[in-house]
Amino acid sequence: MSDTPRAPTAELTDVEIWPLTGLRVVSGDLELRAPDDRMLLDLARVAAQGVHREDYMPFLVPWTRGTPTQVARSVMTYQWGLRQRTTPADWAIELAVVRDGEPMGTQGFYAKDFPVTRTVETGSWLGLRYQHGGIGTRMRLMVLHLLFEGFGARHATSSAFTDNPGSAGVSRKIGYRENGVLHQAREGGPVDSQLFVLDRADWDARRDDLRIDVTIEGLEPVKEQLGIA
Numbered sequence: 001m002s003d004t005p006r007a008p009t010a011e012l013t014d015v016e017i018w019p020l021t022g023l024r025v026v027s028g029d030l031e032l033r034a035p036d037d038r039m040l041l042d043l044a045r046v047a048a049q050g051v052h053r054e055d056y057m058p059f060l061v062p063w064t065r066g067t068p069t070q071v072a073r074s075v076m077t078y079q080w081g082l083r084q085r086t087t088p089a090d091w092a093i094e095l096a097v098v099r100d101g102e103p104m105g106t107q108g109f110y111a112k113d114f115p116v117t118r119t120v121e122t123g124s125w126l127g128l129r130y131q132h133g134g135i136g137t138r139m140r141l142m143v144l145h146l147l148f149e150g151f152g153a154r155h156a157t158s159s160a161f162t163d164n165p166g167s168a169g170v171s172r173k174i175g176y177r178e179n180g181v182l183h184q185a186r187e188g189g190p191v192d193s194q195l196f197v198l199d200r201a202d203w204d205a206r207r208d209d210l211r212i213d214v215t216i217e218g219l220e221p222v223k224e225q226l227g228i229a
Contacts, residue, residue, distance in 0.1 A: 015218065019225040020086065020093065022218030025142050030135070032095040032107055032142055039096050040079050042103045044072035046127040051105075057187055058164050059125075088115060088227025097126065097139050104130040107139045109147060115227050118154035120147050137170050138212065144174070145214040148203050151228055156198045161191050171196040175206055 015022040025032040035043060048068035052058050057065075063074040085092040094108035105126035114120065122143055126136060147153040158176060160167035176196035184191055 015221055019218065019221035023095070023222050024217040025095070025146050025214060026217070027138065027142050027145075027212050027214045029099050030138055030142065031098045032139065032146070033098060034093075035079070035096040035103065035106075039098075039103055040076055043079075043096060043106065044075040046103060046105065047075045047125070048072040050128040051125050052128065056163075058161060058167065060184060060186060062187055086225065089113060091226060095143070097124075097135070099135075104135065105139075107143045109143055114151070114153075115229065118152065119157065120151075120153050120155075121157045121159075122147075123158070131166075136166070137173060137210075140170055140174060141210065141212055142214055144198070144203060145212075146216060148200060149214075150216050150219050151223065151226075154200050156203075158196045158198075159193045160196070161186070162194055163191070168194055168196075171198075174198065174210060175202045177202065 020034040021036070023032075023034055047064065048071045051064050063078065064071055066074070079094065082092045082094060090112050091114065092108070092110045094106040096103045097105045097107050105124060107122070107124045109120050109122050111117070111120045122140065124136070124139060126139075144156055147156055156176075157179070158167075158171050159182065160171065162168075162181075176198045179195040179197040182193040182195055184193055
């Protein structure tokens with residue numbers, strides 16, 4: 001038996017363990033990044049202060065109903081659950097929308113079998129006090145840049161209830177095309193969702209005023225994690 005001491009094993013970095021921790025999508029003062037637990041707590045507080053007016057529900061699952069504490073806990077448990085769905089076969093990833101270090105909401109992207117379909121669904125929410133200032137459009141453009149330019153997507157899809165003109169307006173402004181209507185149940189009543197699709201050609205044909213400077217950091221490790229060649 002040798003008495004030669006063993007060389008210490010190099011400690012794994014955060015990015016080696018979970019590449020999403022190193023992902024940054026930046027445009028001006030706005031940033032998309034994977035939230036750690038500290039930021040999740042801050043996001044939970046933002047949601048607890050309100051995401052929409054009381055007499056309306058923009059989500060199929062009414063996670064914003066309840067006391068501020070219940071809403072905040074819904075954010076935490078949902079986000080923790082998403083971490084299990086980060087495989088090449090099935091993603092459900094939500095990045096924090098951050099301005100000057102302050103989280104304001106989330107921008108998500110979801111896909112099944114993306115290496116084959118190259119199709120991603122997006123969804124998002126912003127705290128009430130951050131709405132109607134153009135942030136919704138900017139964060140959508142940023143995540144679309146990540147998906148089309150970074151991941152090589154061919155199609156991005158979105159949907160909005162027909163009584164939610166704000167969300168549908170962002171899609172139409174960017175260049176999505178209507179792609180059918182889905183009949184659904186919301187809080188016990190019927191509701192129609194307008195489906196939208198944005199193809200790579202639509203993305204490339206954006207108006208000049210919708211082209212923003214975006215930089216992506218930590219892309220390659222995330223592509224490896226998600227099985228994107």
